[in-house]
Amino acid sequence: MASKVTSAVMRKGLRVLGVAIRAEKAVFTAAVLASALYGVMTVASAWALGWATEHVVLASFRQGGVGGGALALGATLIVGVSVLKAFGVAGRRYFAGVMQYRMQAASRRGVTRQYLRLPLAWHHRHPTGQLLSNASSDAEAAWAPLAPLPMAVGVVVMLVTAAVSMVLTDPVLALVGFLIFPAIAVLNLVYQRRLSPLATRAQQLRAEVSEIAHESFDGALVVKTLGREDEETARFRARAGELRDANVAVGRVRGLFDPLLEALPTLGVLAVLLIGSMRLESGAVTPGTLVEVAYLFTLLSWPIRALGWVLAELPRAVVGYERVQAVLSATGSMAHGHAELRGEAPARLEIRGLRYAYGDAEVLHGVDLTVEPGRTVALVGPTGSGKSTLAQTFVRLVDPAEGAVLIDGTDLREAARGEVSAAVALVPQQTFLFDDTVRGNVTLGLPVTDEEVREALRLAQADGFVGALPDGLDTRLGERGASLSGGQRQRLALARALVRHPRLLVLDDATSSVDPQVEAKILYGLRDAARASTVVVVAYRMATIALADEVVYLEHGRVVDRGPHEELIGRCEGYRNLVTAYEREEAEREALDEAGTGTPGAATGAVTEETEEEEVRA
Amino acid sequence: MSSLQGTERSALATVRHGLSLTPEFRKGLAGTLALAVVATVGKVIVPIAVQQTIDRGLKGSVPDVPYIRSAVLLCAVAVVLTALCAYLMNVRLYRVTEASLATLRVRGFRHVHDLSVLTQNSERRGALVSRVTGDVDQISTFMQWGGLMIIISMGQLLVATVLMAVYSWQLTLLVWACFLPLMIVLPRFQRWLSGAYTLVRERAGDMLAAVSESVVGAAVIRAHASEARTAERLDAAIDASRAAQTRAQRIVATVFPVTEIVAAATVAGVVLLGVRLGVSGEMTAGSLVAFLFLITLFVSPLQTATEVLSDAQNAVAGWRRVLGVLDTPPDVADPGPDGVELPRGPISVAFEDVSFSYPGGPPVLSDVSVEIPPRSRIAVVGETGSGKTTFAKLLTRLMDPVSGRVTVDGEDLRRIRFSSLRERIVMVPQDGFLFDGTLADNIRFGRPPATDEEITLALTELGLADWLEGLPAGLATPVGQRGESLSSGERQLVALARAYLADPDLLLLDEATSAVDPATEVRLARALEGVTRGRTAVSIAHRLSTAEAADEVLVFDRGRIVQRGPHAELVRQGGVYADLHASWVAAARS
Incomplete structure (x- = not known):
């Protein structure tokens, strides 16, 4: 049963290698040729040494001297063969590397292209950590066997050459080789098979230890304020102990097989000496041959392990390759139509019978809503009422399961690619900044002048702190904008939307971290400047709601009521309870x-x- | 800016100091080393066997088969014994190093938690994590491979040299003359290589950051249609990573075969000189051939030398970073068993001329003196950066004042045992950090022995029973990594319940309900008013009603308490509080 599974994995693994070989034919050929040169020259170096022993060393001892010609030939043979071997090694390593890295890069480009192409709903179904490892460790694992592959091919050439040369020199000594070398190969395969699951487990535990440390240090303040250092240390110690045991298990296997793999060829050499000297007696071989075969054994004992490396990497490679393939073959991209949405005037937004579900849980149960051009509407509702999800459908981050979102009467699904984002801008609750300059974060590649960027920053009340940054618009923000406060980040995200002069601006609780005074300035500024926009704003704060012409009150994924604030306060109990709680x-x-x-x-x-x-x- | 100890010790002193912290490692080290010596000596079996066979077995025209047979048998026994020693050595080494490094890991981990928040915050989280993970792994790689290789390689060179010298001192000199230049340039190669690999790691890091942006920022990229630009950035990062890898590989591919050629040249030289020596009767044919085998013992240490050197450097750097943590004294130290244990009961607090500034920074708090009587309800207000949070951190002894002192029930905070202090004074920070686990796990963090019933009761007392019922799996609801399956408001509810379950005598809330929706927040505030009755409560307030409900309001402005008193009185006074009050009112109503 187990062997069946393994052979299936091996077949798959060889198919993965086939994919790489077809993709990089020229590089692979170069690597294999270099490796074959290395293989032949390794055998040749033993032969050269045997020749020198027989015709130079032993000859001169026997005859009390040898001609200068034989000396020079011996030395030239030894050095010449090794230079060729060195070229073989260099070529093999270099081309193997080129091939491996090119394939990795190609997988990474393909995978990340898919990340950008697939709809957000697909992203929601896959945890971030998984997507990251698809592009990093999986892409790496998939092509890891390419590093030792040319070497393994070279080793096969080496073995065939060695076998032929041994049979030619002495069939009996060759028999010793035919026993020892397959034994080394098999032993190494057994070694890798035993090691592989243990090493994987140790790797897994290493990641878990790291996760615990990460989480625990992230929550250091909580640990400290509640005095839970002992419990946390115990949690860490338990996992670190498991890691220790796993590493020791790996060490046991290594500790057993490494000396065995070293001892086996040594025993082979001893056997050659014993059997060879008996053959000498019958005159079948010369002492030079004996030295040659013994030397060959010493040389071959290490490269022969490369076969095991390739085979050991295959199962991991298959897993990595399949994960990468799963991303590459994912479908469900958003279809686009041909309608245009661009324009100057504020947009009219219409929602018809919209339903949306995360998996089985429907969160929006048939929402109908119209926002007339130039109006400002506040979406209000308790936590979990579906406001953010609704806001996401306006920019077509997700498509409704049923119903439609229309801008000026055009279904968003019929709009051409790029049209929706040109007409509608969403400022999400969670801001996201790129590791780029302030300018880069605001424009995101949109061709706008610095003047327009500054104007957008001014409207978002971000001009002040941006001006105080060391390099102004050219200041790099670092990973996720770590150097800025929450409120500052929100204001940059707002500027990012404003610089696009959207016809519909959607603010999803986008100023929650901004001081109330600053928020008020932003909102008044928007009211004056954003005349060209229809605005939908998700909010809790009264000051924000006060700016809206009309309020839409949501509860449990349904529009419960809509109308001016003053009217809703009077007639809608849920709304009244929510917004007047403080008062x-x-x-x-x-x-x-x-x-x-x-x-x-x-x-x-x-x-x-x-x-x-x-x-x-x- | 890191405020961890930068150890300026030499490499050797670093390792020695490191080893002194892991006494387990030294235990049985002598035995392991003895096994290593035997395993190393075993490597010369083949050359000796070859020499004996050629010189004694093949002397004369007929081989002396019985002699060869016994010599080979003896060697075979030696090979088996050597392998056995190597096995025992490996197992001992793995057991001991892994045990001692696990201890070091745990000590490092604990020490990070013992450091003050100030020190913790001066380091990037990832950097702290790597001090108990990757850095320790580097030490372990070195101890199990690199360090061992150094010993074995040295031994191999030594044993080979001794045996060579026995056969012929002239040829020994020749071999050393050939290999010495290589040994001298190898460290240079290694620096070159390690520079190339540093670049590989940096580029890989850049690439991961770019991929991570494209995944985490997926919504923003789509919302603003910047797919093309992102793809460009990704391709550039992926390609830069590939280029760095290829460059490093090119260096490796050119450097390593050089030893191969040097070895071959040495073999050729040995043959030429050896024949001359042999002819003049200074050495035997067998020992000359044995020399050719001994040269292979020189090659392998040199081929692994660059890796061993990098490994050693990494290990020393790893030691330095781990020791950097362990050698940093916790500046906010637990007085331990010598400290004072406070009896339970309502708490009074006094700040006496307390000043605080971050190292090298301007004062954040200046001469703050205030008394908080037991059972009082205090609101702390002020603009961002006025010193409110610093005040809270000093009160909970997350940091110590630069001058002045903070006392609890008349006792200096610095003299109170942490176990007692953390039980009696609990702060709920604004960012309600949750651990990956269930809701119950997270609330129970406040008091580990608490039962599910007690947790449910606590939530009910806080007026959160409805919320709990609305959750899909109740107390067993998983909260996700960092609590991200819950909304930020819900995370705050859990953090609050967690602190409440801990049952402290002084509860300190640092804008602990700022992300909760208004109706829930009001309900919660009422419940809190009830459950904290009889305890001392300090709230850093972000809205009006908290301040209004307090017995006393402390108004912070630029590191000082500028006004204090009941809400109504402060409004009447005008000044900082009245301004703040006005802006709150404007935000809350219209």
Whole structure:
């Protein structure tokens, strides 16, 4: 059963190698030719040494001297053969590397191209960590056997050459070789088979230890404030202990097989000496032959392991290759039509019977909604009511399961590629900044002038802190914009949307980390400048809601009510409860104060009220 | 800026200091080394066997088969014994190194947690993690392979040289003369190579960052149709990584065969000189042939030398970084068993002329003196950067003041045992960090022995029973990595429940409900008011009602407390608080 599975894996693995060989025919040929040169020259170097022993060393000892011609020939043979072998080694390594790295890069380009092409819904179904490892470690594993592959081919050439040369010199000594070398190859294969699962487990545990450390240090503040250092250390110690045991298990296998693999060819050499000297007796071989065969054994014992390396890498390669293939063959790209959405005027947004589900859980149950051009609409609702999902359908990040989103009467699915993003801009709840300059983060490659970038930054109230950055627009932000505060990042994300002059601007709780005073400035600025936009804003804050012409109240994935704020407050209980929570609480508190603490409290309350009202009017 | 200890020790001192921290490693080291010596000496069996066969077995016209047979048998026994020694040595080495490094890993891990938040925050998280993972792995690779190779290679060279000298001192000199230049240039090759590999790692890092952007930023890329630009950036990063790999491979491919040629030249030289020596009767044919085999013992150490050198460098660097953590004293240290244990009960706090500044930075808090009586409800307000969070961190002893002191129940915070302090004073930070596990796991983090019933009760008391019921799997709901399966508001609810379950005498909330929706936040605030009755409560406030509900408001401005008193009084006074109040009101109503 197990061997059946393995042979299937091997077949698949050879097919993977075939893919690479077909893709990089020229490089592979060069690598194999170089490796064959290496293989032949390795055998030749033993032959040269045997020749020198017989015709130079032993001859001169026997005859008390040897001609200069034989000396020079011996030396030239030894050095010449090794120079050719060196070229073979260099070529083999270089071309094998070129082939491996080219295939890796090709897989990575293909995989990342798919990431950019596939719809967001596909991304939602696959965890980030998996997508990252598809492009990194899987692409690497898939082509890892390419590194030792040419060497293995060279070793086969080497073995055939060695076999032929041994049979030609002495069939009996060759028999020793035919016993020893297959034994080394088999032993090494057994070694790799035993080692491979243990090494994989150790690798897995190493990743887990690292994950625990990562998580624990990320949550260091929580660990510290609750005094849970001991428990965390115990958790880490347990996993580190498992890693230790796994590494020791790997060490046992290595510790056993490495000396065995070294001892086997040595025993072979000893056998050659014993049997060879008996053959000498009958005059079948010369001492030079004996030295040649013994030397060949020493030389071959190491390269022969390369066969095992390729075979050992194959199962991992098959897994990596299949994962990469799974991404490459994923379908479900968004289809695009030919309609245009570009224009200057604010867009009209219409939602018809829209339904959307994450897996089996439907989160939007038939939403109907119209936003007239130039209007500002606030989407309000408790956490989990489907606001963000709805906002995502406006920019076609996801397509509805049922129903439609229309801009100026055109279904988004009929719009040509690039049309939706040219007309609609979404500023998401979670901002994402690229490791790029401020300018690069705002334009994202859109050809706009610095003047337009500055104007967008000014509207987003980001011109101040950007101006204070060391290199202004050219300041690099670092990974995920780590150097900026949450509010600053949100303002850059807003500028990114504004610089595109969208016909429909969708703000998904996009100013939650911005100070209230700054937020107010942004919103007033938008109101004046964004005349060319229809605006949909997802919000909790009253100040944000106050800017909207109309409020749409969502609950559990349904539009419960819509209308001006003043009307909804009057007739929609859910809405009233949500947006007036703070005020009601305060009112109750004041009432309590008045009732409880008597006149001084009451007087204070009155003063507070007046002050507040004045502030509001101002 | 890292504030971890930069160890300036030499490589040798670093390793010695490192080894002194892992005493397990030295235990039985002598035995392991003895086994290594035997295993190394075993490598000269083949040359000796060849020499004996040619010189004694083949003397005369007829081979002396019985002699050869016994010589070969003896050698075979030696080979088996050598292999056995190598096996025992390997197993011992793996067991001991892995055990000692696991200990080092755990010590490093614990020490990172013992460092103050200040030190922790001065390091990138990833860098701290690698000090207990990758850096330790590098040490272990060295101990199990590189370090061993150094010993074996040295031994191999030594044993080969001794045996060569026995056969012929002239040829020994020749061999050394050929290999010495190579040994001298190898470190240069190694630097060259390690430079190339550093570039490979950097480019690989850049590539991963680019891939990660394209995955994590998928929504933004689609929303703004910047696919083409992203593809360009990705291709550039992928190609730069490939180019760096190819370049390193080219160096490897050219450097390594050089030893091959040097070895062949040496063999040729040995043959030429050896024949001359043989003719003049200074050496036997067998020992000359044995020489040719001994030269192969010179080649393998040199071929692995560049790798061994890099390995050694990495290990020393790894030691330095691990020791950098262990040698950094926790600047906010636990007084331990000598410290004071506080009895349970309502807590009073006093700040006495407390000032704080980050190392090399301007003062963040200046001469803050304030008393917080037991059972009082305090709100701390102020603009971003006014020193509120610093105040909270000093109160919970996440950091120590630069001058002045903080006392709890009259006792200096620095004298109170951590176990007692962390039990009595608990802070809920703004970012409710959750661990990958279930909801119950995370809440139980506040008090590990708590049962599911107690957790449910705690949530009910906080007015969160409805929310719990709405969750798909209740307490068993998985929260995902860093709690990302929950919304940021829900994460804050869990963090709050976790702190509440810990049952502290002083609860400190640092804008702990800022991301919760208004209706829930109000419910929560009410519940908290109830459950913290009888305890001391300090809230860093981000909205009006928290301040209004407090017994006293502390107003921070540029590192000082500029106003304090009940809300109503402060509004009447005007000034910083009145301005702040006005902007809150404007944001909350219209």
